Amino acid sequence: MTDQTITSVSRESRVFKPSAEFKAQANLGSEAAYKRLYAESVNSPARFWGRQAKDFLTWRKPFSQTLQWKTPHAKWFTGGMLNAAENCLDRHLGTARENKAAIIFEGEPGDIRTLTYKQLHREVCKFANVLESLGLRKGERAAIYMPMVPEAAVAMLACARLGVVHTVIFGGFSSEAIKDRINDCNAKLVITADGGWRRGKIVELKESVDRALSSSPSVEHVVVLKRTGNTVAMQEGRDLWWHELMAAAPAVHKAKPLPSEHPLFILYTSGSTGKPKGVLHTTAGYLLGATMTTHYVFDVKETDIYWCTADIGWITGHSYVVYGPLSAGATVLMYEGAPNQPAPDRFWEIIDRHGVTIFYTAPTAIRSFMRWGDEYLAKHSLASLRLLGSVGEPINPEAWMWYHKMVGKKRCPIVDTWWQTETGAIMVTPLPGVTPTKPGSCARPFFGVVPKILDENGKEVRRGEGGKLFLTQPWPSMLRTLWGDDSRFKKQYWSEVPGLYFAGDGARFDKDGYLWVVGRIDDVLNVSGHRIGTAEVESALVSHPAVAEAAAVGRPDELKGQALVCFVTLKGNQTASDELKDQLRAHVAKEIGAIARPDALRFAAALPKTRSGKIMRRILKEIAAGGDVKGDITTLEDFNVVASLQSEE
Ligand code: 6R9
Numbered sequence: 155m156t157d158q159t160i161t162s163v164s165r166e167s168r169v170f171k172p173s174a175e176f177k178a179q180a181n182l183g184s185e186a187a188y189k190r191l192y193a194e195s196v197n198s199p200a201r202f203w204g205r206q207a208k209d210f211l212t213w214r215k216p217f218s219q220t221l222q223w224k225t226p227h228a229k230w231f232t233g234g235m236l237n238a239a240e241n242c243l244d245r246h247l248g249t250a251r252e253n254k255a256a257i258i259f260e261g262e263p264g265d266i267r268t269l270t271y272k273q274l275h276r277e278v279c280k281f282a283n284v285l286e287s288l289g290l291r292k293g294e295r296a297a298i299y300m301p302m303v304p305e306a307a308v309a310m311l312a313c314a315r316l317g318v319v320h321t322v323i324f325g326g327f328s329s330e331a332i333k334d335r336i337n338d339c340n341a342k343l344v345i346t347a348d349g350g351w352r353r354g355k356i357v358e359l360k361e362s363v364d365r366a367l368s369s370s371p372s373v374e375h376v377v378v379l380k381r382t383g384n385t386v387a388m389q390e391g392r393d394l395w396w397h398e399l400m401a402a403a404p405a406v407h408k409a410k411p412l413p414s415e416h417p418l419f420i421l422y423t424s425g426s427t428g429k430p431k432g433v434l435h436t437t438a439g440y441l442l443g444a445t446m447t448t449h450y451v452f453d454v455k456e457t458d459i460y461w462c463t464a465d466i467g468w469i470t471g472h473s474y475v476v477y478g479p480l481s482a483g484a485t486v487l488m489y490e491g492a493p494n495q496p497a498p499d500r501f502w503e504i505i506d507r508h509g510v511t512i513f514y515t516a517p518t519a520i521r522s523f524m525r526w527g528d529e530y531l532a533k534h535s536l537a538s539l540r541l542l543g544s545v546g547e548p549i550n551p552e553a554w555m556w557y558h559k560m561v562g563k564k565r566c567p568i569v570d571t572w573w574q575t576e577t578g579a580i581m582v583t584p585l586p587g588v589t590p591t592k593p594g595s596c597a598r599p600f601f602g603v604v605p606k607i608l609d610e611n612g613k614e615v616r617r618g619e620g621g622k623l624f625l626t627q628p629w630p631s632m633l634r635t636l637w638g639d640d641s642r643f644k645k646q647y648w649s650e651v652p653g654l655y656f657a658g659d660g661a662r663f664d665k666d667g668y669l670w671v672v673g674r675i676d677d678v679l680n681v682s683g684h685r686i687g688t689a690e691v692e693s694a695l696v697s698h699p700a701v702a703e704a705a706a707v708g709r710p711d712e713l714k715g716q717a718l719v720c721f722v723t724l725k726g727n728q729t730a731s732d733e734l735k736d737q738l739r740a741h742v743a744k745e746i747g748a749i750a751r752p753d754a755l756r757f758a759a760a761l762p763k764t765r766s767g768k769i770m771r772r773i774l775k776e777i778a779a780g781g782d783v784k785g786d787i788t789t790l791e792d793f794n795v796v797a798s799l800q801s802e803e
Contacts, residue, residue, distance in 0.1 A: 180587025195601040214411035230439035231414040239315040240409040242480035244585020262351035262491025279407035281312035292317035311339040324467025329365035349382035363382035414438035432637030443579030443631025444478035461487035464512040514543035518767035525702040550693035554593035572596035578631030694745035717753035719778035730757040
């Protein structure tokens, strides 16, 4: 970054108020209540968080101190003992929740299974006994590499029951990535499956594990769930079948009381740069963040059918498929496969079939749905939906409006939730019964969150001006360190402005105090001295009827500093032409201003993405600059995309 500020050029000014009907039933339904709680949370954090921790969590032993803060190391709720799995399961037993569905599962081939809280508890107890019988002890690490099936949640919660630290590895990662993660945390056990279903094909998970383990000496056993029934090699003495172990396991298990700061899990972040970082979350603070946001942001009620489409391999899957909703006693829908299997309306079919009321997904998915066409929605009613959410990247106003009209039928509030693997839980978001929403803005801070936007010199910028996004107060679900690398933790997050948490994003507040996240700082361009958010250029492109998806990157330019290069995929019925290229460049200039007119525009069949769906702009930058693609590309979804982009040059 140079000393200029991020020029924000969005012209979005539409505002959508929560309906009186939604407000009246909301878990938090008044601006006055939000203001009062927010003020307390930042002015008297110890009192505020102490009360929330008592209200939202069940303790074995009460904590004696709310926060010990020695920048950048936080200890929350010290002296207290609890267990995350007990909070997600046992405390719902003996109540009206006992026999309600905890998980409704739909596999990609169409198999449906429901587990009540009582049944899920039983499975978790059995698997905790299995883990103990395999010699796993409190503090040791287990890796989970599974499809999106209920057993993945069972494995996570069984680890939590014992204080075994889990590290979930997304099922789309390669054996190379598995090996790195296992070796980084010295996992003693791997829990996997023969395979999972994806677009009608079997993803052979066990095979990838086998390849990884040839150089992962810490692993003693591999537990294998039978899901797809394909043949797998079982190594004598090392590999064990899930169903055989479970058949022999007792169904009674008492959860271990653990100190508040006991490590709950390590999650390696999708590396847009460098080697993956092992983000460490601990028990009480993380669980409080996940539970409380589920209650306030998703407005979860006893009767809701709640569906977060994230894979458990990502933080969103941890906090909003497993820990948050189960701790809050919700019914979670879990779907194994692709959104377009067998047809592009699979999600809408699922929503109608199960009566989903709350739906939480990512902008990249929304843009795919837009691309596939509105006719797929027309076949379904979607009448059960009452609340929509978005996460993962800035949502283009165009996609927001489509989501609002086509999915929410103008009836459902949209919560655009800004947060990160590192923050553990949602940090900036509208509250659905309170906050008027603006398409593309994640609105206002959640309780206890104090975002600040600072310039190069660490000075706060004026409203309307862009800068770097920092969080200035410790919060319970914050990462505690990077596994095995506390110095990287300090350097990465706490050194940009000493003592403040640097989120890595560029953002601005508008005149109403709404936050607009522009994107990662390294995704912010400087063209002829103007800072332009790649997200804004992309929004402009996507607002053109011919465009399906767009990515904007900078290319070094002698005259301008950086030139703006855009990669565009077209909607199905469109053909690429030079004329359309010119039209699109003019369109961006019209939408944003001449400063943002793309210097070059390239049509592509597909864009390179991480497996969590984030466009890998770093790769596009290298392609735009005409060089070879260097650095870590192990998180890339489809390697062919890069090859075809390079050959087109
Ligand atoms: C939860 C998650 C974190 C990064 C974050 C930011 C981007 C996430 C966003 C958003 C704008 C939102 N991001 N949510 N940007 N608006 N609502 O995605 O975690 O995978 O660690 O990514 O994603 O750039 O810094 P993670």
